[in-house]
Amino acid sequence: MRLHEPAGRRLLATTVLGSGVVFLDGTVTNVALPHIGTELHADLAGLQWVINGYTLALASLILVGGSLGDRFGRKRVFAWGTAGFAVASVLTALAPTIELLVGARVLQGIAAAMLTPGSLAMLQSSFHPDDRMKAIGAWTGTLGVATAGGPLLGGWLVGIDWRWAFWINLPLGLLVLWLLRPAPETRDPKAAHHLDLAGLVLTPVTLAGITWALTVWPARSAVVAGVVGLLAAVAFVVAERRERAPMVPLGLFADRVFAAINLVTLFIYAALSGSMLFLAIFLQVSAGWTPLAAGAATVPLSIVMLFLASRGGDLATKIGARTPMVAGALVLAAGLALLAFAPDHPRFLVNILPGVLLMGFGLSLLVAPLTGTVLAAAPDELSGLASGINNAVSRTAGLLAVAALPLLVGLSGEAYRNGPAVASAYRQSMWWCCGLVLLGAALTFLGLTPKRR
Known part of the structure; x- marks a missing residue:
């Protein structure tokens, strides 16, 4: 075609x-x-x-x-x-x-x-x-x-x-x-006809148990759910080692770069998911913005990435991935820090737009080299699987962030309806997200060689 x-x-x-x-x-x-x-x-x-x-x-x-x-x-x-x-x-x-x-x-x-x-x-x-x-x-x-x-x-x-x-x-x-009707059908003739049933069952049990524990803490069920989630995680690792066609080949993580960049992905996307959630709630509940205005507040971030994300990939090709990734993470952290200083009733041009723009610039430097580095660290025949694992890690990061951040900032029950309580939780969450991004920057600096292409 x-x-x-x-x-x-x-x-x-x-x-x-x-x-x-x-x-x-x-x-x-x-x-x-x-x-x-x-x-x-x-x-x-x-x-x-x-x-x-x-x-x-x-x-x-x-x-x-x-x-x-x-x-x-x-x-x-x-x-x-x-x-x-x-x-x-x-x-x-x-x-x-x-x-x-x-x-x-x-x-x-x-x-x-x-x-x-x-x-x-x-x-x-x-x-x-x-x-x-x-x-x-x-x-x-x-x-x-x-x-x-x-x-x-x-x-x-x-x-x-x-x-x-x-x-x-x-x-x-x-x-x-x-x-879709006239599209051609394609499949992989070498695809395994065996499903990893152990991985299929243990993955959601692991994530559900840990997520439930973080969401309902300190209820009694939180301890039980957390223990079940951790035991399922251990069982998943054991099962994948023994599985002849594993859903997640653990041998990929023997590569230091592949393991490090997936951990960086976890930190970066947890910060991104958590910050976007709290920003949307803060602008509506505390600042009193309409849903349309709250949604539009993040549009500049997407526009910046639309025009500049490919430039980040080009830069990484020329000078290596470590420098743009570390620089992007630092710029992203600066944007989150700016948003943390927003007052209860912020003005878009003064209190929101600068932080959102910095987030867009930082992600533009960061995302393309991150994805390219993950793919480059895996063998060519496993590049699709490596991309899928990295995608799953980014989704898991959002899952854990949404479960854990309200617990960390003390927001629970009906408090999300209270403007001052949401504003306080919002500022704390932005600092937590800023810290996650800085951890990602440090791990990138230590995990990649200077000229990693």
């Missing part, structure tokens, strides 16, 4: 729209939390699970989704994921209680784990070799535009009714399925 052909452009539009729906959903949920809590009478733990139920399912199953596509056909599994995501979004929009809403979000996460890996896999396997990088570049750029516009659309829909923010996924999903 060639990019200049109508079929090629249609496939590109299909993958961008399918991935864009998932990106939009993540943006919308952060902005919608205060409204969901008010309508469904939910406490903070319930709202945490609105995000974490989705992220838990996605982080646990994203590697399985990729392997299912290789085995049964990428187009078929992408279609399953898209249809499932649309149906789960309808259930989310109709949910009358916080418990049913969390259940529907888990179903969304399962569907997203089938949909997400298929986008790039279809482009990689369907396009002519001369057009593959062009197609992936166009996918990245177009999706960047969609990501930048997501907070505006999400904030506008939440301002009308938070349920509309999930209803919109139904027509978008149907459009993706219609566009």
